[in-house]
Amino acid sequence: MTQALPLIDEPGDAELISAVRGGDLDAYGLLYARHVDAARRLARQLAQRADAEDLVADAFAKVLGVLQRGGGPDVAFRAYLLTALRSLRVDKARAASKVQPTDDLEPFDPGVPSATPPSRASRTRQPHGPSPRCPSAGSWSCGTPRSRGRSRPTWLRCSA
Structure with a gap:
């Protein structure tokens, strides 16, 4: 014996996306409630717990901005959201790898005088x-x- 699936009275992702593009932020609240758990699961796999919450918030904010400008997905909201989340994680990792705070300048400047010849200005003056x-x-x-x-x-x- 098979069980019938319960009827869902809520609109689908496609209708909610269209509503968000029309300026309805409550529709985005429904999309958020529907997909936030999946986004948190992925974020916890990609980052530490504290960073995961920031990553989820940033991804939802990014997707909202894209939808308000008329871009983004038409039907596959979750796939688009998770892709945005991965992209933000990569961007943050790249930015963090460029910054190396340190008090030890020895690796960057060993204090050895430069072997370059003096500039022309120093020779003429x-x-x-x-x-x-x-x-x-x-x-x-x-x-x-x-x-x-x-x-x-x-x-x-x-x-x-």
Whole structure:
């Protein structure tokens, strides 16, 4: 003897998705209630318990935004939600792998002097005594060609 399935009076996911696109947030509440347990199960498999709840909340928020902009699924809400959850987890893992907080700078800067040659600017700007272009004693050479240097005031031609 077979048992008959109970009749469901609630609308299906497709109708709820259309309602959400139309601005009905109560419809999204029904979608949330219907699919939150599946999202939590997957999130607990992908992340720690505290992070799992944040992941579920972020996934539902992301999907809501997509639906309000007219995108997202037409029928397969759960599959779309779980895919969004996985995608958020991957994004968070990538972001976390780029940041390595540390107090020990030795691996990044061993303190060895650089073997690169000095820059051109440091080679051309050598201290010297008074010069015709820079009348103050102990100034730095301007390094400018005489043709351009003559038309400038003294304070522009000389840099200290």
